[in-house]
Amino acid sequence: MIDFGNALLYASIVISAVALLGLLLKEFKKGEVFTNLVTPAILLSAVLLTFAYLLLTYYFVVSDFSYEYVSQWSSRDLPVIYKISGTWGGQQGTYLLWVMAIFLSAAWLALKTKHATPLARRMQIITLLIGIYFIVLTLMETPFSTWLEFFKQQAVTYGVSLENVIRFYEQQYPQYGLFSMEKGFTEGGGLNIELVNFWMVIHPPLIFIGYAATTIPFAAAIVYLLTKGDGWEELSRQWARFTWLFLGMGIAVGGVWAYVALGWGGFWAWDPVETASFIPWLTLTGFLHAAALHRKNKTNFSIAAPMLAVATFILVLYAAIVVRSGLFSSLHTFGESSTGTVLITAILIIALVSLALGMRRYFEEPETVEEDRGFWNKTNIFYIALLVFVVLAFVSFWGITFPAFIQITQNVKVNVASDTKNFFNVWSYPFTLILLLTLGFCLNYKESVKEKQKKTLFIVMGLTILTMLPRTDNFYLLDHNSPFWVREPGIYKLIGSISVLSIFPPLIYAAASVIGYLNGYTRTANMRVRIKGIGITMVHIAVVLIIIGAVVSSTSTTSIDMINIPIGAQGQLLDVGNGYGIRVVELSSRSLADSSSAGADSGNYNVQSVKLEVYQGNNKIGSGTAEYLQGKGGSGTYPMVSPSLGLFAGDVYVIFQGTGGGAIPLTLKIIPAIDLAWIGIIFFAVGIILIMFVKSKGRD
Amino acid sequence: MKTKKLITILVLIMILAIAVGTYNISLSKFKLSDQNTSYLGGLNWSRSLDKSLLQAQQENKPVAMYFWAVWCQYCAKFQTDTLGNPQVKKLLEEDFITVAMDLDVDKYVSYGSYSYSGYPPPKVLFLDPSGKELAGIYGAQDAAYFISVATKVRDQVRSK
Numbered sequence: 001m002i003d004f005g006n007a008l009l010y011a012s013i014v015i016s017a018v019a020l021l022g023l024l025l026k027e028f029k030k031g032e033v034f035t036n037l038v039t040p041a042i043l044l045s046a047v048l049l050t051f052a053y054l055l056l057t058y059y060f061v062v063s064d065f066s067y068e069y070v071s072q073w074s075s076r077d078l079p080v081i082y083k084i085s086g087t088w089g090g091q092q093g094t095y096l097l098w099v100m101a102i103f104l105s106a107a108w109l110a111l112k113t114k115h116a117t118p119l120a121r122r123m124q125i126i127t128l129l130i131g132i133y134f135i136v137l138t139l140m141e142t143p144f145s146t147w148l149e150f151f152k153q154q155a156v157t158y159g160v161s162l163e164n165v166i167r168f169y170e171q172q173y174p175q176y177g178l179f180s181m182e183k184g185f186t187e188g189g190g191l192n193i194e195l196v197n198f199w200m201v202i203h204p205p206l207i208f209i210g211y212a213a214t215t216i217p218f219a220a221a222i223v224y225l226l227t228k229g230d231g232w233e234e235l236s237r238q239w240a241r242f243t244w245l246f247l248g249m250g251i252a253v254g255g256v257w258a259y260v261a262l263g264w265g266g267f268w269a270w271d272p273v274e275t276a277s278f279i280p281w282l283t284l285t286g287f288l289h290a291a292a293l294h295r296k297n298k299t300n301f302s303i304a305a306p307m308l309a310v311a312t313f314i315l316v317l318y319a320a321i322v323v324r325s326g327l328f329s330s331l332h333t334f335g336e337s338s339t340g341t342v343l344i345t346a347i348l349i350i351a352l353v354s355l356a357l358g359m360r361r362y363f364e365e366p367e368t369v370e371e372d373r374g375f376w377n378k379t380n381i382f383y384i385a386l387l388v389f390v391v392l393a394f395v396s397f398w399g400i401t402f403p404a405f406i407q408i409t410q411n412v413k414v415n416v417a418s419d420t421k422n423f424f425n426v427w428s429y430p431f432t433l434i435l436l437l438t439l440g441f442c443l444n445y446k447e448s449v450k451e452k453q454k455k456t457l458f459i460v461m462g463l464t465i466l467t468m469l470p471r472t473d474n475f476y477l478l479d480h481n482s483p484f485w486v487r488e489p490g491i492y493k494l495i496g497s498i499s500v501l502s503i504f505p506p507l508i509y510a511a512a513s514v515i516g517y518l519n520g521y522t523r524t525a526n527m528r529v530r531i532k533g534i535g536i537t538m539v540h541i542a543v544v545l546i547i548i549g550a551v552v553s554s555t556s557t558t559s560i561d562m563i564n565i566p567i568g569a570q571g572q573l574l575d576v577g578n579g580y581g582i583r584v585v586e587l588s589s590r591s592l593a594d595s596s597s598a599g600a601d602s603g604n605y606n607v608q609s610v611k612l613e614v615y616q617g618n619n620k621i622g623s624g625t626a627e628y629l630q631g632k633g634g635s636g637t638y639p640m641v642s643p644s645l646g647l648f649a650g651d652v653y654v655i656f657q658g659t660g661g662g663a664i665p666l667t668l669k670i671i672p673a674i675d676l677a678w679i680g681i682i683f684f685a686v687g688i689i690l691i692m693f694v695k696s697k698g699r700d
Numbered sequence: 701m702k703t704k705k706l707i708t709i710l711v712l713i714m715i716l717a718i719a720v721g722t723y724n725i726s727l728s729k730f731k732l733s734d735q736n737t738s739y740l741g742g743l744n745w746s747r748s749l750d751k752s753l754l755q756a757q758q759e760n761k762p763v764a765m766y767f768w769a770v771w772c773q774y775c776a777k778f779q780t781d782t783l784g785n786p787q788v789k790k791l792l793e794e795d796f797i798t799v800a801m802d803l804d805v806d807k808y809v810s811y812g813s814y815s816y817s818g819y820p821p822p823k824v825l826f827l828d829p830s831g832k833e834l835a836g837i838y839g840a841q842d843a844a845y846f847i848s849v850a851t852k853v854r855d856q857v858r859s860k
Contacts, residue, residue, distance in 0.1 A: 375703055
């Protein structure tokens with residue numbers, strides 16, 4: 001007996017196969033029998049998959065623990081919002097979300113183009129192929145498998161009675177309660193404690209919708225590489241921006257979560273999985289830039305642009321492998337799974353085919369005899385910017401890949417540097433400088449004042465190199481006071497000794513260029529053009545803000561570790577060193593469950609919270625509550641974050657690790673300038689939405 | 701066209717150099733563990749609890765069993781600040797049999813009651829040569845605390 005959810009998935013395979021067949025018959029001029037069915041079939045598949053997703057959500061909301069997946073990621077005492085977010089707690093649910101989003105993209109393509117052009121039809125063929133591939137991937141480890149089915153299988157495999165199997169698993173998983181044939185288990189294992197957080201409710205859908213949306217630009221790029229047809233960039237332009245927004249916001253929300261819920265004291269830790277989602281975002285950013293010049297002149301980046309779109313899609317699949325394979329040591333991994341090999345095969349095939357297509361285009365391209373404009377022209381500098389995006393993507397890719405490679409091939413575990421983040425910081429920093437310099441040069445580039453602009457660039461480059469040299473107490477790229485410093489190899493010491501003061505000349509140069517660019521736009525009368533200019537300005541100012549926030553907060557945080565306040569000392573102001581004092585106002589504990597649903601088995605999630613006041617000398621500089629959660633998968637720390645010091649001086653941040661040994665253990669951090677990064681993230685989002693808004697009106 | 705080709709080739713060479721360089725540096729300087737040994741905090745740790753207990757019985761020394769993970773940020777700090785402390789290092793090298801459990805690989809390894817249970821890494825458990833748990837260090841504690849606990853354990857085992 002096939003489960004209803006699985007039946008929906010099988011049905012959508014069949015129906016989308018009909019659409020695919022219709023498109024293929026039309027493409028190869030073998031008849032138009034199915035042509036009229038194509039759009040309805042695609043829409044129906046999208047509806048079925050959406051329905052399957054809602055069905056899974058329903059099982060979570062009503063706590064139907066006859067399903068394995070539901071019991072793994074939910075429990076009765078969770079508030080409803082976390083029951084819903086439990087659907088993407090594990091890989092099965094995220095695949096379902098992914099495949100749904102691919103078919104929604106396909107539906108959009110169908111409705112927008114009506115498959116009227118060969119380009120649209122060919123793009124849809126590729127989208128459907130990928131869509132069907134992902135339905136199969138979802139079915140390989142379906143979220144709709146029931147315990148009863150599993151028990152029956154086990155009974156057959158081991159030749160024992162069903163009752164014995166059930167009794168065995170009841171003992172094996174006491175947290176699931178008792179099993180009945182009709183209703184399954186009485187309780188679920190619960191959601192991992194780190195995921196019980198508002199930001200974790202929106203982070204996965206943003207990321208996975210972003211991942212799925214890369215399918216459309218990929219399909220367009222492949223068709224273009226195959227046929228050289230025009231219009232691919234126009235058709236995928238809005239979609240690429242939408243992808244960029246979702247993927248970018250997904251990464252950003254992950255950063256916010258790490259900051260407010262994980263107690264890392266930072267928003268970025270170069271964890272393999274977060275890095276893996278950052279890599280396709282970088283190449284996608286590169287694609288958007290290449291596309292901007294490609295649309296003005298079709299010979300510009302006629303290979304670079306499609307190849308970047310293809311690379312983005314491949315890297316998204318790679319990100320899925322990083323999460324699934326269990327080879328990458330990360331906080332995120334869902335554990336080993338059989339889909340890994342299937343994904344690797346897909347990546348290899350797609351990579352080889354697209355590389356071959358790209359090479360063919362390259363050698364077929366007629367050698368354009370253009371007048372020699374010398375090195376200094378916009379396309380060349382833009383090309384350097386594209387390469388910098390690629391190099392930055394490569395640094396991230398390599399840093400998470402080669403340790404896994406060494407582990408597989410030699411069974412040896414290595415670290416990328418004595419401290420993981422040092423590898424990424426050392427190799428990313430010089431290229432970030434170059435990226436900012438190219439931003440400053442390109443954004444406001446004018447052929448007429450080229451010589452003057454060149455001179456400015458040289459001056460800024462000189463200043464950048466000079467500001468690398470000052471020897472200060474800290475503010476080096478790698479922390480010289482860190483115990484890791486002495487163990488760094490020569491090249492890391494060399495690059496690590498660059499003073500991060502050197503970020504400021506390129507930052508100021510870039511900011512000035514952005515403002516100059518905005519000035520140019522405000523003088524135009526056309527409202528739409530003006531809005532677009534403002535959008536582009538916001539996105540690029542965001543880069544400046546985020547880099548300032550990241551660099552200053554990571555190099556200038558004051559941290560006081562291992563503060564132990566005796567539980568008896570509540571209400572007293574205690575000196576914790578460096579001129580700071582902390583008063584514990586109140587210590588309390590509660591259960592996370594809603595009072596409404598709190599039954600006999602509530603209390604799987606316990607929260608300890610401390611109300612705190614932080615003083616510098618006699619001035620209160622911050623107050624709030626730091627929490628410590630215990631539940632499935634260990635514990636989580638929700639630090640106190642008090643943005644009371646202002647925009648630049650930053651946040652008062654206190655991590656509480658749960659009472660122990662009669663003491664309240666705390667870590668105090670003063671984190672400057674981090675708000676600038678948050679503002680930058682908002683600018684990113686608003687800016688790209690403005691650009692999309694203008695484009696959606698009228699033709700372009 | 702020529703300029704772009706030249707830049708591309710230069711960038712490819714640079715990427716290749718970074719790739720090969722970092723790969724080799726990691727293998728020679730940042731090895732964390734191979735088949736039999738883990739290299740953490742400047743110390744060598746066996747990866748086999750059985751062999752370590754056998755050795756402990758022969759030499760009548762206590763076992764220091766360290767739970768760690770690559771992704772554990774506090775482990776890195778603990779390894780440099782605490783285990784890397786010269787006094788801690790000397791104490792562990794001379795008076796203890798050291799064994800390390802990689803939580804990504806050894807999470808299902810359990811021996812009696814010392815399975816990795818609940819408490820997040822870093823964690824060090826001290827066992828007597830018969831395998832009985834004597835004390836533990838929970839979290840990234842500092843060197844002074846580590847030495848006080850470890851010394852007590854060493855003296856307890858010696859006095860038997």
